[in-house]
Amino acid sequence: MSPVSTTVPKRIVIASRESALAMWQAQHIRDRLRALYPQTEVSILGMTTQGDQILEVTLSKIGGKGLFVKELETALEDGSADLAVHSLKDVPMNLPAGFVLAAIGKREDPHDAFISNKFDNLAALPAGSVVGTSSLRRESQLRARFPHLKIEPLRGNVQTRLRKLDEGQYAAIILAAAGLKRLGLGDRIRGIITSEDSLPAVGQGALGIECRTDRADIIALLQPLHDADTAACVMAERSMSRALGGSCQVPLGGFAEVTNGRLRMRGFVASPDGQRMMRAESIGEISNPEALGTIIANELRAQGADVILAELAL
Numbered sequence: 045m046s047p048v049s050t051t052v053p054k055r056i057v058i059a060s061r062e063s064a065l066a067m068w069q070a071q072h073i074r075d076r077l078r079a080l081y082p083q084t085e086v087s088i089l090g091m092t093t094q095g096d097q098i099l100e101v102t103l104s105k106i107g108g109k110g111l112f113v114k115e116l117e118t119a120l121e122d123g124s125a126d127l128a129v130h131s132l133k134d135v136p137m138n139l140p141a142g143f144v145l146a147a148i149g150k151r152e153d154p155h156d157a158f159i160s161n162k163f164d165n166l167a168a169l170p171a172g173s174v175v176g177t178s179s180l181r182r183e184s185q186l187r188a189r190f191p192h193l194k195i196e197p198l199r200g201n202v203q204t205r206l207r208k209l210d211e212g213q214y215a216a217i218i219l220a221a222a223g224l225k226r227l228g229l230g231d232r233i234r235g236i237i238t239s240e241d242s243l244p245a246v247g248q249g250a251l252g253i254e255c256r257t258d259r260a261d262i263i264a265l266l267q268p269l270h271d272a273d274t275a276a277c278v279m280a281e282r283s284m285s286r287a288l289g290g291s292c293q294v295p296l297g298g299f300a301e302v303t304n305g306r307l308r309m310r311g312f313v314a315s316p317d318g319q320r321m322m323r324a325e326s327i328g329e330i331s332n333p334e335a336l337g338t339i340i341a342n343e344l345r346a347q348g349a350d351v352i353l354a355e356l357a358l
Contacts, residue, residue: 051261052081052083052084052261052265053084053126053261053262053265054083054084054085055084055085055086055087056077056081056084056085056086056087056126056127056262056265057086057087057088057089057124057125057126057127058070058073058074058086058087058088058089058125058126058127058128058129059088059089059091059116059119059120059124059125059127059128059129060088060089060090060091060116060128060129061090061091061092061116062090062091062092063201063202064201064202064203064227065131065201065202065223065226065227066129066131067088067090068226068227069129069130069131069226069251070088070129071088072226072251073127073129073149073251073253073269074086074087074088076268076269077265077269080265080268081265089119089124089125091115091116091119092115113128113130113134113135113136113254116128116130116254117140117143117254120143120254120255120256121142121256126255126259126262127146127253127254127255127259127262127266128253128254128255129251129252129253129254130251130252130253130254131223131247131250131251131252132145132148132247132248132250132251132252132278133220133245133246133247133248133249133250135247135252135254137246137282137285137286138286139254142256142257142258143254143255143256143257144254144255144256144257144263145252145253145254146253146254146255146259146262146263146266146270147252147253147266147267147269147270148250148251148252148253148270148271148274148275148278149250149251149252149253149269149270149271149274150250150271150274151222151249151250151271151274151277151278152221152222152225152226152249152250153221153222153225153236153249154221154222154239154244154248154249154250154299155220155221155236155237155238155239155242155244155248155249156182156218156219156220156221156236156237156242156244157218157219157220157221157224157233157234157235157236157237158216158218158233158234158235158236158237159206159209159216159217159218159219159224159232159233159234160209160215160216160217160234161209161210162215163215163216163234164234164235165234165235166186166189166190166193166216166237166241167190169190169193169215169216170215171192171193172192172193172194173193173194173215173216174193174194174195174196174213174214174215175193175194175195175196175214175215175216175217175218176195176196176197176198176205176208176209176213176214176216176217176218177195177197177198177217177218178197178198178199179218179245180293180294180295180316181243181245181295181296181297182218182242183195183295183316183318184295184314184315184316184317184318184321185241185242185243185295185297185312185314185318186218186242186318187316187317187318187319188314188318188319188321189241189318191318196214198214198217202219202223202224202227202229205217205219206229206232216234218237218242220244220245220248220249221233221236221249222248222249239299239310242297243297243298243299243310243311243312244297244298244299245297245298246278246281246282246284246285246296246297246298247278247281247282248299250274250277250278252278253266253269273302273330276300276302276307276330276333277299277300277301277302277307277309277333278300279333279334279337280298280300280307280309280328280333280334280336280337280340281298281299281300281309281311281337282298282337283333283334283335283336283337283338283341284298284309284311284337284338284340284341284344285298285337286337287337287338287341287342288313288341288344288345288349288353289353289357293356293357294313294353294356295313295314295315295316296311296312296313296314297311297312298310298311298312298337298340299311300333300336300337302330303327305330306327306328306329306330307327307328307329307330307333307336308325308326308327309325309326309327309328309336309337309340310323310324310325310340311323311324311325311337311340311341311343311344312324312344313344313349313352313353314352315352315355316356320348320352322344322347322348322349322352323344323347324340324343324344324347325340326339326340326343
């Protein structure tokens with residue numbers, strides 16, 4: 045796709061977390077922009093967020109994934125950066141006033157990945173094996189399918205999590221396949237967990253590019269990076285999560301796919317122990333993805349998801 049017709053800034057600064065994966069994502073967008081706008085200087089402003097600094101407790105106990113975004117939005121607000129690149133699953137469902145997701149990149153593998161040095165898959169793990177995950181969504185689905193396993197928290201960047209596995213702290217860990225593949229660590233994946241067995245997180249595998257709503261120049265120049273099919277899928281997923289008040293404190297998943305020109309979406313809400321799980325599935329129009337997300341949320345509520353949500357809010 046050729047660049048859009050607009051006044052292109054002479055310099056663009058991308059705000060990014062400093063983890064290896066976040067920097068890969070920022071560099072990927074930087075390189076795409078340099079190819080589209082060769083006369084523009086594109087640089088990266090690396091930042092450490094509160095979510096990167098607090099590693100001893102789970103995200104659900106310290107304020108959720110918005111902790112990975114707040115500092116980057118401050119850089120956008122004060123003008124030290126023009127845009128920020130996020131893993132979309134880290135972006136809160138409601139952006140602060142004055143900010144917009146200007147583009148959503150083509151999705152990488154959205155599934156969860158099983159990583160172990162000794163076992164081929166989850167079913168091969170002996171009773172009492174310790175499995176590491178930082179996600180209540182993954183934990184609830186694991187507990188429902190494999191109640192004999194011991195699920196323990198796992199924080200840190202991708203390399204830190206892999207090191208903890210290699211040190212023997214866990215028999216296996218579950219990570220997003222997209223991050224491993226982007227970092228060239230796909231060979232560590234012992235197996236991809238199907239969406240039937242572990243429904244992905246809302247937005248998993250997709251990149252979101254955020255900027256201020258008043259930056260029409262940035263919004264315009266980002267449009268060649270926007271993938272319409274991915275955007276429709278994640279808009280449906282985020283609509284479902286938003287309607288349910290989704291956050292790190294809520295074990296829920298939502299996954300939409302484009303099938304024969306329409307959107308197929310599945311969603312679930314569960315209790316953290318996996319004992320109660322509501323599932324819903326529907327098909328909708330790609331032109332109105334948020335309506336499909338709302339339908340899924342309403343179906344889950346009709347099954348009793350409100351009871352779980354109310355309990356988790358206490």
